[in-house]
Amino acid sequence: MIRIDGIHKAFAGRPAVRHLDLEVQRGEIFGLLGHNGAGKSTTIGMLLGQVWPDGGTLRIGGHDVFADRARALSRVGAIFEAPVFYDYLSGWRNLQILSAYTAPTADARIREVVDWVGLTGREQSLVRTYSHGMRARLALAQALLPRPELLILDEPTNGLDPEGIHEMRHTILRLHRELGLTILLSSHLLVEVEQLCSRIAVMHRGEKVFDGTVSEARSGTLWVRLGTDDFAAATATLTAAGLIAGHDRESRVELAPNTTPAELARHLVQHGHALHELTPERQTLEGFYLSLVRSRATAPAVAAASSES
Amino acid sequence: MFLNQFKHELWKLFGKKRTYIGFGAFLLAQNVIILMFRFSNATGGMRRALEGGGYPVTEFLTSITIATQVVIPIAYLLLPLYGALIGGDLVAKEAEDGTLRMILSRPISRLRLLTLKWLAGALFSIVLSLSLGLFGWAFASLWFPQGGLFATQLGEGPGFTLFTPGDGLRHYLLAHVVLCSKAITVMGMAFVFSCFNMKPAAATVLALSFLFANFVLMNIPWFQEYRTWFITHHLNAWQWVFLQPIPWSRMTESLSLLLGFNVTFFVIGATAFQVRDIKS
Numbered sequence: 001m002i003r004i005d006g007i008h009k010a011f012a013g014r015p016a017v018r019h020l021d022l023e024v025q026r027g028e029i030f031g032l033l034g035h036n037g038a039g040k041s042t043t044i045g046m047l048l049g050q051v052w053p054d055g056g057t058l059r060i061g062g063h064d065v066f067a068d069r070a071r072a073l074s075r076v077g078a079i080f081e082a083p084v085f086y087d088y089l090s091g092w093r094n095l096q097i098l099s100a101y102t103a104p105t106a107d108a109r110i111r112e113v114v115d116w117v118g119l120t121g122r123e124q125s126l127v128r129t130y131s132h133g134m135r136a137r138l139a140l141a142q143a144l145l146p147r148p149e150l151l152i153l154d155e156p157t158n159g160l161d162p163e164g165i166h167e168m169r170h171t172i173l174r175l176h177r178e179l180g181l182t183i184l185l186s187s188h189l190l191v192e193v194e195q196l197c198s199r200i201a202v203m204h205r206g207e208k209v210f211d212g213t214v215s216e217a218r219s220g221t222l223w224v225r226l227g228t229d230d231f232a233a234a235t236a237t238l239t240a241a242g243l244i245a246g247h248d249r250e251s252r253v254e255l256a257p258n259t260t261p262a263e264l265a266r267h268l269v270q271h272g273h274a275l276h277e278l279t280p281e282r283q284t285l286e287g288f289y290l291s292l293v294r295s296r297a298t299a300p301a302v303a304a305a306s307s308e309s
Numbered sequence: 310m311f312l313n314q315f316k317h318e319l320w321k322l323f324g325k326k327r328t329y330i331g332f333g334a335f336l337l338a339q340n341v342i343i344l345m346f347r348f349s350n351a352t353g354g355m356r357r358a359l360e361g362g363g364y365p366v367t368e369f370l371t372s373i374t375i376a377t378q379v380v381i382p383i384a385y386l387l388l389p390l391y392g393a394l395i396g397g398d399l400v401a402k403e404a405e406d407g408t409l410r411m412i413l414s415r416p417i418s419r420l421r422l423l424t425l426k427w428l429a430g431a432l433f434s435i436v437l438s439l440s441l442g443l444f445g446w447a448f449a450s451l452w453f454p455q456g457g458l459f460a461t462q463l464g465e466g467p468g469f470t471l472f473t474p475g476d477g478l479r480h481y482l483l484a485h486v487v488l489c490s491k492a493i494t495v496m497g498m499a500f501v502f503s504c505f506n507m508k509p510a511a512a513t514v515l516a517l518s519f520l521f522a523n524f525v526l527m528n529i530p531w532f533q534e535y536r537t538w539f540i541t542h543h544l545n546a547w548q549w550v551f552l553q554p555i556p557w558s559r560m561t562e563s564l565s566l567l568l569g570f571n572v573t574f575f576v577i578g579a580t581a582f583q584v585r586d587i588k589s
Contacts, residue, residue, distance in 0.1 A: 011586075041589060048414045050587040070416040078414035080589060084407040089324050097317040101415035101422075104313055142411070152414070 001026040001150055001182045002047065007056030009042055016042040018206040019056070024184055024199075026149075029176055031197035031214075032186040033289060039206040040186040044154050047184075048078060060150060074102065077143030081155035083135050087128035091119060091138050094127055099145040109145065117141045117171075133164045140171060150182045151175060157192060165192075172196055194285040202289060204296050217288045222255045224264060227277025234273045241267055246291075252281070254291070311425075314417075318429040322395075331391050332437070338387060339445050342379045347452040355459055358469055371456035372449035373477045377484075377551070378461075379445045384488060384547065388441070389495045389520055392434055396499030397513030399426045400582065405508060413587055423504065423579050430500055434492035442485035460551035470553045480550050487547040487560070490567050494544060495520065497574045504578035506585055520544075543567050 002024035009017045017039040024030040034040045045051035047058055049065045049072075058065040063072035085094045092110065099105035114123045117137040122130070130138065136156070143151060153172070157165045169192060175181050187193050193200060194214060202210040210217065228234040231251060238244045238253060243264055247253040255264070261280045268275050281287075322328065345351050352370055359366045400423070403409040412422065458477025462468045472480055499516035503509065520541060526532055527539040536542045543563040549556050 045586065045588060050410060050413050052584065052586060069418060073414070073416040076414070076416075078411075080407070080410060080414075082407075084411070086321055086324070086408065088326060089320065093320060093324070097320060098411060098415070100310075100314045100317045101412055101417040104310055146415075 001061060002030075002184065003057075003059045004043070004047070005057045005059075007043070007046055007053045007058060009046060009051060009053050015206050017046070017053075017203075020203075020206075020208050022201055022208065022211070024182060026182050027180060028199055029172070029183040029185060029197045031193035031200040032184060032203065033188065033190065033193055033200055034203035035188060035293070037205075038188075038203040040188075040203055041154055042206075043203070044078075044152055044184075044186055047152065048076070049073065075146060075149040076152065077146060077148035077150070078152040079136075079139045079143050079154065079156050081158035083139035085127045085135065085138060087126065089127065090124050091127055091130065091134075091141075092123040094138065095123075095142055095145060098142045102146040105145055113141045113144050116144065132159055132161070133167065136160060136164060136168060144175075148181065150184065152184045152186075154186045155188070156185070157187070157189065169196060190284075190286045190289055200285075202292055204293050209292055209296055214285060217285055222261075223252050223281040223287060224255060224261050225251050225277060225279040225281055226253055226264075226268075227251065227275065228268065229274045234268055237271050237273065238264065238267065243267060251277075311421075314421075314425050315428060318425045319432065322429050322433055328395075328433075331394070332440070335383065335387055335391070335437075335441055336444055336448075338383065339379050339441070340448055342382065343375055343445075343449050343452060346375050346378065359459060364471060367454070367456070369457045369459040369471060370453065371458070371474075371477075372446060372453040373456070373474075373481055374459045375449040375453050376442070376445040377458060377481060379449065380442070380484070380488070383441060383445075384491065388438070388488070388492055389517065391437065392492045392495035393499040393513045393516040393520075395433055396430055396496035397503050397509045397511075397516060399430050399500055399503050400578075401503040401507060401509040401512050404506070404587065407589065410587055410589060419583050420579055423575075423582055427497065427500060427575060430496045431493045434496045435489045438485055438489040438492045442482065442488070446481065458551075462552060470551055472553075484547045484550040487550055487564070490564055491544045491547060494540070494567050494571055494574075497571045501574045501578040501581075504582040504585075540567075540570060543570075 002022065004020055004022040006019050006021060007017060008015065008019050020039070020043060022043075032040050032043065042051055046053045047060070047065060049069050052066075060072040060076060065072045085091075086097065089097070092114070095110050095113070096105070099110070114120055117140050119134065119137050119141060122134060127135070127138065139156075156172075157168050160168060172183060172185070173196065176183055183196075185193065185196060197214060199213050200210070200217060201208050226234060235244065235247045235253060239247075243256055243259050244253045245256045253264075255261070261278055265275060265278050352375075355370060355374070356366050359369055400409070403412070413419070455474065457474050458472040458480065460470045460472070460477075460480070462470060495516065498519060499512050502512035502515045505512075507515075523539045523541040527536055527541050532539075543566050546560050546563040546567070549560050
């Protein structure tokens with residue numbers, strides 16, 4: 001559905017996206033993860049033809065976004081964070097205006113979408129009277145009007161209250177299930193991505209640092225929660241034995257490859273540590289993401305240091 | 310499809326309250342000026358000119374004469390200000406608000422979008438210019454009788470021209486048709502800046518600054534020889550409708566130049582808009 005080949009983009013000489021390759025299959029919910037400034041929104045901007053890439057190609061449904069914009073975007077809906085509308089007009093008028101940029105849209109279709117997103121009864125009210133949640137529904141309605149095959153969601157839950165976030169997640173799953181849409185979800189909310197997406201790509205400083213399924217991301221290193229009298233001494237012992245790859249400041253250690261929790265327990269007891277808790281923890285997407293990003297964080301510093309010397 | 314999109318573009322423009330606040334400001338200004346003519350000695354100069362030439366004052370100190378006098382400050386000050394405000398808003402305000410990003414996630418081309426916006430701005434300018442003429446005449450009719458037209462020869466020397474009632478009305482209406490070219494050009498000038506990555510207010514100020522610089526330079530005595538080089542000279546073509554006979558060749562030349570300016574402005578704006586990145 002989406003194919004991105006080697007796109008790169010710099011703003012005033014500062015790279016925002018570096019030689020990104022990405023493929024999103026038809027019918028999947030694909031998560032684009034990354035900190036603020038990682039390059040997600042720039043990538044989406046290029047995908048929608050709003051930001052010009054310095055190089056590379058972007059295709060939607062086989063059509064080049066820049067050479068054949070009309071076809072590439074004809075079945076695409078997009079929602080951006082904090083959706084904005086013409087506040088001085090009604091929700092209905094906003095939908096008429098926005099849908100006209102794709103194709104003439106019958107009132108019956110607008111009615112159908114308004115009902116689907118649950119705005120019935122408020123569609124003739126001015127948008128300035130809408131709550132955040134209603135704006136989110138209106139944003140969804142405008143995205144659904146052209147009967148999209150691909151839905152691009154850029155931080156769709158930003159600014160929503162917990163109930164609104166829950167509702168948006170439920171709606172995304174409903175869209176996927178009932179309408180069979182391909183969804184590209186950009187977010188820095190790991191829980192959101194973990195709950196919704198089947199595949200993810202992680203971006204960091206403009207680069208893609210991971211591309212795979214959520215279960216692949218989770219199947220990496222294993223963390224164990226340790227309860228000892230002296231956590232610092234215990235981790236020192238385990239590090240010296242090469243049984244752990246790292247630890248946090250409180251009570252969690254990351255197992256080294258091919259090490260089991262049982263080996264850890266045995267080694268600690270043999271070395272005289274009092275052990276009163278040992279709980280293996282399932283790798284979360286959050287843990288995976290943070291370890292990935294932290295491991296990359298030192299790279300530019302090293303590069304900078306070497307260039308200074 | 311184009312007409313449908315154009316209709317919605319007009320909805321966006323005419324749906325704003327501030328559009329009507331601007332209209333209201335114009336109508337208020339017109340009424341204030343008309344009342345000043347009615348209840349002060351502001352018509353003294355016209356009376357003396359008419360009496361000096363042996364013309365009957367009552368036949369020419371009429372609603373159409375006062376309406377024509379009202380157009381002068383409106384055309385010099387308020388119209389450029391308001392035209393620049395509208396033009397400056399057309400693209401930059403949507404970019405600032407974030408609605409432009411929403412529009413450009415749709416398959417519409419940037420050139421088509423700009424064309425729609427420019428046309429909406431041009432139609433607005435036409436409606437504004439013509440309605441100003443009609444309201445000005447209507448308000449003046451409340452306080453002054455109908456009759457002939459006494460028109461000062463603005464920028465052409467100290468003389469004046471007299472028209473019979475029917476002729477006066479025709480010249481008055483034609484002046485407003487030509488005034489549309491000024492409103493459109495000023496709007497188009499602000500529209501160009503609006504296409505660049507800047508705030509709407511900045512686009513408006515830049516357009517007004519450009520106009521002001523032209524106006525000042527054009528009026529420096531040493532530059533009189535080069536008056537025709539300045540856009541403000543051509544923007545004043547509407548005044549020549551009140552000359553007798555109307556200098557058609559000069560007016561055609563100016564209107565052609567304004568057309569050229571508008572095309573150039575649009576091409577510059579479209580080029581800038583085409584290559585710019587639209588970000589949140």
